[in-house]
Amino acid sequence: MSSWILIIYCGLITFLTRFSMIALLKKEMFNNRVREVLSYVPSAIFPAIIFPLVFLDNSGSLDLQNNPKIIAAIIATIIGILSKNILATIFSGLISYWMFIFLLGY
């Protein structure tokens, strides 16, 4: 499949997730229980993207020793929890990662 066709399909699926409920739902079809479980969607999906990129190396095997990404991610998490600031989280992680690879030579 060419990348353009795939982009269009992904655009369609993204649009449909936004449109379907607005188009189909009659007011009270979503009860509080469904709403509560759906509120965990970010916590269920984002770690599945984050963890492998931090804990695995380029070949896909576990890399737990001398891995600057783990320490940088921990620093970013702590800064994030304390500051509640998206930018501070991203940049504290990037800067500590750069310190490890450029200054300390990991």
Next chain:
Amino acid sequence: MNNKFKIFLKGITDVSPLMIPVVPFGIIFGVLAIELGFNTYTTMGMSIIIFGGASQIIFLQLFSAGASSLVILSSVGAVNSRHLLYGAVLSEHLSDLKLTWKIIISYFLVDQAFAVSNNYLKKSKDINKYFHLFGAGATCWTIWQITTFLGIILGSVLPEKLGLTFAIPLTFLALLVNDFRRLINLIVIIISGSIATLGYQIIPFKAYVIVAALVSLFAAFILTEFKSMKNE
């Protein structure tokens, strides 16, 4: 100044502070796309056609890892499933709109626009209140396109050695950081992350994102069920 335009402007001003983190996010997306081998047209095409930060980054990540089209599509769908909730929450305010407006509003329904307009829609009784969501969404759209383009320009100058792909997990981490404070969220996060990491090589077709998400969402279902039983 007519009423619709006033509400539209209110949407723009309300969403503006939330645009600050979107700027680096858009630039990071543009930079990554170029680094992973996409050209200017396909990169802009993603931002215009998909118009969803998390989905576009997943797309890049899985596409460059050689995942199949079906896996990319279902992962994008899984990441977007939170929009079902947004739509469900907003539908009571939008159910009287014409189909054309429902389509326009849906295209612009991103996290930031939802966050500010949901509050406005709950309070306002104005018949044209949906213009708030239109204003907020259009603002996000404009910022997203401009920053994608800036990223494309930067991406062709920045050296690969900077390891900017590490910005992907950091961006998602930043979106998740508030959830680390709550116990159930923390458990769900650990389950999802562990399944994805350990299953990365075992789960076929790079489907680790969806498998981890579904299993941990099921865990969230069980845990919240347990919690509500305890409270009764």
